[in-house]
Amino acid sequence: MADKLKETMPSNDVNGTPKPSSPNADTAEQITMLWEYSPAPESSEHISISDKYHHFIGGEWVHPEKGRYMTTINPATENKLAEFAEGTSEDVKRAVKVARKAYEKSWSNLSGKERGKYIFRLARMIQEKARELAIIESMDGGKPIRESRDVDVPLAAAHFFYYAGWADKLGYAFPGRKADPLGVCGQIIPWNFPLLMLAWKIAPALATGNTVVLKPAETTPLTALKFAEICMDAGLPDGVVNIVTGAGQTGAAIVNHPDVDKIAFTGSTEIGKIIQKSIAGTGKKFTLELGGKGPLIIFEDAPIDQAVEGIINAIFFNQGHVCCAGSRLLVQEGISEKLIKKLKDRMETLIIGDPLDKNTDIGAINSRSQYERIMKYLETGKNEGAEMYQTSGSLPENGYFCRPTLFTGVSQSNRIVQEEIFGPVLTIQTFRTPDEAIEKANNTPYGLASGIWTDKGSKIFKTGQKIRSGVMWANTYNKFDPTAPFGGYKESGLGREGGLHGLYPYVNLTPV
Amino acid sequence: MSVQIQPDFSYTIPIDTVGVEERVSRLNKRSIKKESKLLALKLALSMIDHTTLEGKDSEGKIIQLCNKARIPYAPLPDLPPLAAVCVYPTMVATAKKALLGTSIKTASVATAFPSGMAHLSIKLADTKFAVEQGADEIDMVISRGEFLKGNYNFIYDEIAAVKEACGRAHLKVILETGELETLENVRKASDIAMHAGADFIKTSTGKVSPAATQPVTLVMLEAIRDFYNETGQMVGMKPAGGIRKAKEALQYLVLVKETLGDAWLTPDYFRFGASSLTNDLLMQIVKQLTGVYQGIHYFSND
Amino acid sequence: MTDRIEVLKTYKTYIGGKFPRSESERTYPVSDSKGNLIANACRCTRKDVREAVVAARASFDGWQGRSAYNRGQIIYRIAEILEGRKSQFTEELERTGTKTKNAVTEVESAIDRLIYYSGWTDKISQVFGTINPVASSHFNFSVPEPSGIVGIIAPDDSPLLSTISLLAPVLCGGNTCVIIASEKNPLPAVSFSEVLHASDVPGGVVNILSGYRNELVDSLTSHMDVNGILNAVNDENIVKLTEENGSINIKRVYHYTAENWLDEIHESPYIIHPFLEIKTTWHPVSS
Structure with a gap:
């Protein structure tokens, strides 16, 4: 976002052109330098791994x-x-x-x-x-x-x-x-x-x-x-x-x-x-x-900046290698353009690279085979006629890295909408009414997790009841806690882990 | 200034506080080390509105304050000066004179600071007086009582009137976010202030607790970003009050960098309203340069 | 005076709130313990299974969406209607060789079992739901919801009581179902559909088919739109087939067999539990 802003910065803005603020030329020069984060690698020196x-x-x-x-x-x-x-x-x-x-x-x-x-x-x-x-x-x-x-x-x-x-x-x-x-x-x-x-x-x-x-x-x-x-x-x-x-x-x-x-x-x-x-x-x-193919439903009355952040957490957390990842964005038509712009801007600030650097947001794809699988899906998406958007910036030379990716212009029948990609790849569809959103959300064999963003409590409960998934994150996403049961409906699994319900799978119950 | 259509301020932009806090907490995890840290410390130093706003302020105190702003730390003459000094209207002339020949701005609070509980005519007179005394920048307060009553047009009109009274002086609009309480109010007040002509929006007077917080600042930065995307106009941001440590200052800079981008990372668009922050930044700068942890008594307390 | 000629009953199926004959238009004989023909029952096919599942799916949203109180009232209503038709079911059981005293006990137990489960509908969320004290600023709760469509494979013994003992917990949890009635004696279950029909149970919530298990179990348990199987037939092959078929869409498969269906151990919320899904909802807490 930074670079783009610089290019588009109006020259006759209200505050006038930027003025040097220091009488000391050297210092002034130094300060107008672009402030970037230095590498902050976590040291692995004291780590003992056997051969x-x-x-x-x-x-x-x-x-x-x-x-x-x-x-x-x-x-x-x-x-x-x-x-x-x-x-x-x-x-x-x-x-x-x-x-x-x-x-x-x-x-x-x-x-x-x-x-x-x-x-x-x-x-x-x-x-x-x-x-x-x-x-x-x-x-x-x-x-x-x-x-x-x-x-x-x-x-x-x-x-x-x-x-x-x-x-x-x-x-x-x-x-x-x-x-x-x-x-x-x-x-x-x-x-x-x-x-x-x-x-x-x-x-x-x-x-x-x-x-x-x-x-x-x-x-x-x-x-x-x-x-x-x-x-x-x-x-x-x-x-x-x-x-x-x-x-x-x-x-x-x-x-x-x-x-x-x-x-x-x-x-x-x-x-x-x-x-x-x-x-x-x-x-x-x-x-x-x-597996899962979690829907993220963004209603037009959503807290939009937090929704954007929620989407980032939903699909780019752990490179999208998350069974409950929110990989299908369903956004109400009235705000889709605004939301997608904000999402793209936010994606540009994601730092991709060395997993050991404390500032890295997106690390490496777990393995070569997973990397190839994701790449294949990107090809599939393009071949299906979807429009692909990826963030700019360079990737490390070695290792398996994938840029955060959006697909727009997709429909429910596309493979990239139906199948679990397990990577940092989000598809974007729009909807007009709550019923349409629910219908699209449920139109999958999966039912692990879903997200809803709206400011209206009653809409959360209604939509939340109608969507068939084991986890419902309302105005948040990808939150975990040992006290909170986790698990899927339909083909996303059977049984719960976490919380009191997480005890059931490990016991035989007999009448007292 | 381009003509803008005034939005319907009775519409509330929903904001989820927990989401904002999580975003802030994530941004706080950025690790700023080595060259990046030194640069950021100097940058923060150059963004300080060195402030004294006390009933006991005198010319002597103001002159000391101005000297500190010019030369924050004598052993390191290459350090940037502070951005501005911020004083009451009656002290503007003294400050202006003390800062003659520097790029340091003289900022003055006005409009019946800090409560703002005065008639508009008095607020305008207060503003004009400060500008006549030589203030480059005016820090006004909004009428929080009217805001909380839902009298948004009153707020808008008042800001617009003060802006006009400012003439060439830049206007910073203090929202006093500690009294607005909710982030949705903060957002709404930010939008009203920017549409009414604010050059900067500012969190607090420093007289109400809580003063500046990072969640409030993030919401204001997002308002600035949206305003820029709508109008192409860059508005500045000034968190004020309660920022005492260099580490916090750096966290604020990360907020700005990742919300608005590098274009805002200059004293023209970002300021800290603070007094004790200056010395903590200096201590950290010296520590970065020498590798030795510093003690407060080695830094002048002006 | 001539003896009145008795009107014989044609036993049909119960699908989507209607009583169609099997699509196959075939029947099979149902005999009493001495081998005398009592009636012909529909010999349903996979196509009947398909129709029944479609009906169960269509009614699922509505049934799940009813208030727990209302579902409880409807189950209670089934018991009321059955109480009024006690003698009919006692007779039907007697015809297949159940002793009068046992038949009366079976019908009365079936009624009581419905009453038992009718009281659970608005309590299962309180017993199986939780508020989870997560460490972050979120309100978090887990509530049970129905799994969806449950296929019930009923056993041959106590044909009325066993069917109701399996059906009631499934309904109680908010599921809809397709029942394959006892192969040997499907008649009480088929007649029971008339009770359901008279009891405000929305059409399609319960569907009852009769026929040969080896012609029905496979298609019901392999159906991709069936979410769970409750099997009460103690047969190794059926157990294995059900579980294998279950794997094609991760069905919840639960085997529940009984020595004596009259036993009150068959009244338990832990029989409702296998066809409940736990949904965990998170929401931030802030002003």
């Missing part, structure tokens, strides 16, 4: 059965960070066996109160290592340090705190019912919020008395492995938490293991369906947090 990580099973590092390792890179530099074990079904078997033993021998014999104290320890130790975890998260996944530092890591700690407190209070959560643990939980988490998703999975599972075998994503295993170190430091009984690394096949081995009582999965709807199908008839419980 090679093994599985964490039964409280110790265990070499993979086949001895195969995979590599994780920094997507912002494409440099190798570490090797990690590729889990086979034998590795998974070993982990499940250990988890079962821990469930039967140690964990289920502990009182809820003592169990809770272990979980409080984990929460505290995440806080103690917050800085290291945040830096590793940004290095491994490409997300801006501002987000890993201010969102991912504090929320992860907060989740452990929240569920730690439930461990000895489960009798109050389910009126008329006694809550018993399920046993061994297999948990598979995605690459977009590696540590936070680990917390969403492990904290309620442990609080309710289960043990876990967790598999982090193959592009972002490091914070889970750091968490394994935390489990050791916290003195958590061996086998209560087991981390098996690997890719899809490792995940499948967990899903199909007969002695796993529950599967918790966060990832794509496509894989979610495969999981649901493959455990059909096995009696395993499961929860799924899947």
Whole structure:
């Protein structure tokens, strides 16, 4: 915006032409220089990442059965960070066996109160290592340090705190019912919020008395492995938490293991369906947090500047790698032009680059394959006849970076409107009446999250009731809290994580 | 000045306070280091309206204030001077004389500052007196009681009348946001002031708490941006009161940079109404140059 | 005086508030415990399933949109009407071999079960909803909403009571449904549709089909516009098929089987819960 303003600055404005304000020529010159932010990189010098990580099973590092390792890179530099074990079904078997033993021998014999104290320890130790975890998260996944530092890591700690407190209070959560643990939980988490998703999975599972075998994503295993170190430091009984690394096949081995009582999965709807199908008839419980194509409805009476900010948070948070991202903007016709101009101006101020720089707003796309997928969608969008707008400014030479992108001139039938892109790409449609907005918002197989901006409370409640999604952000977006249940309607998932409702998937209820 | 169509001021632009606070908090996370920090500190220094507005103000005090504005810190003569001194009308002549030969402006509060509780004729006389005394800039207050009653045309007409009385002097319109209370009122008062001819809009007199806050400033900056987009006219911004620390000043500069852009990052379009801020900026500048943390007694307290 | 010739009843289906015959125009015989023909029931097909789902979808917004109080009143009204037709249903049950005493108990339990659930409609939000004390300046609450359309696969035992024990919690949560009635004895469920019809239940909210499970379960459970399946048939194949089919659009699949439907453990809000979606709403708090 700055440069554009300079070009268009009227010469005969009310205040006259800019005057030098200093009698000292040198200083004056210096001050009229463009004030830019200097690089402010977070130092990664004190961060310890091993060259090679093994599985964490039964409280110790265990070499993979086949001895195969995979590599994780920094997507912002494409440099190798570490090797990690590729889990086979034998590795998974070993982990499940250990988890079962821990469930039967140690964990289920502990009182809820003592169990809770272990979980409080984990929460505290995440806080103690917050800085290291945040830096590793940004290095491994490409997300801006501002987000890993201010969102991912504090929320992860907060989740452990929240569920730690439930461990000895489960009798109050389910009126008329006694809550018993399920046993061994297999948990598979995605690459977009590696540590936070680990917390969403492990904290309620442990609080309710289960043990876990967790598999982090193959592009972002490091914070889970750091968490394994935390489990050791916290003195958590061996086998209560087991981390098996690997890719899809490792995940499948967990899903199909007969002695796993529950599967918790966060990832794509496509894989979610495969999981649901493959455990059909096995009696395993499961929860799924899947994809989304969140609508953002901006009514003409919206607080427009905050709506613009909300849109920025909705689609450009974490490079748009957010299942609940607001990726479909529905704006009332009367303000669409004004809103889009404001949005474009705001987008120009987004700083794209080194995820470790404290001023970076948009970091790196998580992996080459995700980058290519997004690029393909940009092509698709253009081929479908939509008009593409991207911010100006240069991108780093190495690494996978994508400019914040808008598509206008789209219709409901376009693939870029229907399919989850999982990148910083927003489509813009207009509407005329609330009913039309609701209709468009619901016209998707997904139902994870949606946003509404209006100054009128009654309109929020009406629209909010009509839209089929598990989260409704009114005059805000992408807010998370351990006390607030999160999860999808329709094909966006099944079950809730967070809050009291997040306990249900991890317990068997029997009449008192 | 181009002719503008006066908007319907009874229409309220909705503003969500939490959203504004979140935006401010996000902007506050900008990390300003090294060369960028030094430049910003000097820039902030050059934007200060060095102010004394006390019943006990005397010529002696004003002269000291002006000297400080000319040479903020003698050991570093290359530092920029402050933007202006801001005084009561009866002190304008003294200030004007003390600042002779510099680029530093003389600003005067007027219009029955700080309450504004006087008849328009008195406010206009007050303004004219200050201008006659040599004020380059007039800081007027709006009639908050009339505003809160919904008498928006009264506010508009009063500002327009004072603007006319200013002649060549620049007009800064003080909204006294602490008394307007809501951000929607702040926005509305900003719009009225700009449409009525304000060259600057200013948060506070410094006599009411809260004085300048960053959420209020952000809302005013957004009003300025929208006004510019509508009319092509650049209006200046002056947060005043309560800004004491260099760190806060830098946060304000980030607000300006990312809301309005670099064109506003000059003393012609952005000022700080402050007194103790000057020394904190100086201490930080010296710290940046020497690497040594500073003590208050090494800086003159004028 | 000649004996009066009894008027036999033609059992039809219940779709969208109407009583059509199956699109197949085919029937299958329903016999009593001794193998004597009692009546012919509609042998519904996948096309009937399709029609029923369309009707259930069309009525969903309206049913969900009713006040909880109103939904409670309507469910209560079903019980009232059923009370008035007690002898009809007792007889129907007797014809299929239920002893008189048991038939009376079953009908009375069914009525009481409706009364039980009618009182839940305006309480489930209070038991399953939460106010969430988030750390930021937002007001945050979670309320249950219906999952949508629920397919109900009814068992053969206690055909009236089991159907009502499954239907009531689903309706109570604000869902609409398509019921595949007992294959062996669909008649009480089909007759029950007349009670529904007389009870202010909007057309399409409950749809009842009869026929062979192996001709209906697959198309109902694989239907992309069905959001949940409540299966009460204790059959490994049906369980697996239901869950596999459920995966094509992430259906909520819940198996609920009972030894004895008369048992009061079948009255519980935790049977309503599987077909509730929790919606969490955030709003800033400021002036």
